[in-house]
Amino acid sequence: MEKAEKNAVKEEFLEPLSTANEPSEFVKPCLQKPDGFILPYGVPDPETSEIHRELSVRALTGDERSRLGSPSVKKNLGKLITEFIVNGIESVGGLKFDHTIAKKMLIGDRETALIAVSAATYGEIQKIDSKCPYCELPMEHNVDLRRIPIFSPVHIQRDGTGFTFEIKALVNNAEIKAKFKYPNGALQEWVSPIGTNNPLKAQIEMMEKLCVNWNGNPVAPGMFRDGSARLTNDLEQSIAGHAFGPDTDILVKCSGCESEYVLSLDLMDFVFPSSAKMLKKRSGRMYSL
Numbered sequence: 283m284e285k286a287e288k289n290a291v292k293e294e295f296l297e298p299l300s301t302a303n304e305p306s307e308f309v310k311p312c313l314q315k316p317d318g319f320i321l322p323y324g325v326p327d328p329e330t331s332e333i334h335r336e337l338s339v340r341a342l343t344g345d346e347r348s349r350l351g352s353p354s355v356k357k358n359l360g361k362l363i364t365e366f367i368v369n370g371i372e373s374v375g376g377l378k379f380d381h382t383i384a385k386k387m388l389i390g391d392r393e394t395a396l397i398a399v400s401a402a403t404y405g406e407i408q409k410i411d412s413k414c415p416y417c418e419l420p421m422e423h424n425v426d427l428r429r430i431p432i433f434s435p436v437h438i439q440r441d442g443t444g445f446t447f448e449i450k451a452l453v454n455n456a457e458i459k460a461k462f463k464y465p466n467g468a469l470q471e472w473v474s475p476i477g478t479n480n481p482l483k484a485q486i487e488m489m490e491k492l493c494v495n496w497n498g499n500p501v502a503p504g505m506f507r508d509g510s511a512r513l514t515n516d517l518e519q520s521i522a523g524h525a526f527g528p529d530t531d532i533l534v535k536c537s538g539c540e541s542e543y544v545l546s547l548d549l550m551d552f553v554f555p556s557s558a559k560m561l562k563k564r565s566g567r568m569y570s571l
């Protein structure tokens with residue numbers, strides 16, 4: 283009895299940080315291991331269809347990091363994520379990682395991969411500054427990237443159109459049933475420049491690309507463009523509940539007034555973290571001489 287207990291392999295998982303958001307019924311926590319990141323959904327093996335989820339990651343070189351700073355990459359968040367993860371991820375569950383996989387990967391998985399490469403490159407603990415909104419006390423947080431809350435999809439379907447989910451929503455007081463695709467890297471690269479100039483246009487065009495079925499019928503072209511604001515808002519709410527991946531709204535407590543507030547991490551911070559800022563802080567003395 284004792285021996286069996288001794289030999290049993292216990293999988294260790296990390297307790298996630300507390301999120302400011304209540305997760306929906308369509309997602310479940312995806313706990314991370316202390317020694318490596320796990321994708322919330324994963325990448326299907328082209329030969330066996332098996333889903334691979336464990337990432338093998340390395341740190342980016344100085345050359346690779348400086349290439350990410352070039353204007354053509356930096357201004358497109360989708361492309362920036364693709365380049366960052368293609369450089370830093372060696373394989374997913376034994377499957378060699380490349381641009382094709384990165385573009386097919388669903389957004390929630392890409393964002394998780396981004397955090398994994400950031401941890402390998404800049405360290406698992408990142409310093410993030412904030413200011414308490416109640417008493418204005420400056421705070422410095424040591425955020426453990428392995429403990430950022432990550433959620434997996436519960437009702438994901440795989441068919442000819444890709445990875446999809448179904449929603450039932452009340453739209454203009456009528457119940458509708460619709461089927462949507464989960465967005466992937468290729469779509470994120472396509473929508474990023476539109477979103478920079480016009481977030482509302484990006485939202486509508488994305489919806490049109492992702493909706494594959496509406497009340498049992500194919501989607502009429504222009505349905506969302508010509509539709510009312512209420513239509514897109516009602517839908518947006520139903521779709522948002524299915525979004526999975528890292529939740530970057532972390533709940534923190536002020537050490538002064540003890541109020542809780544939300545620390546919102548920006549995906550760009552993982553690519554270009556405060557290391558530049560920290561370097562300046564460290565060498566601040568030198569400059570002031």
Ligand SMILES: [Zn+2]
Pocket residue numbers: 414415416417418419536537538539540541
């Ligand atoms: Zn405070």
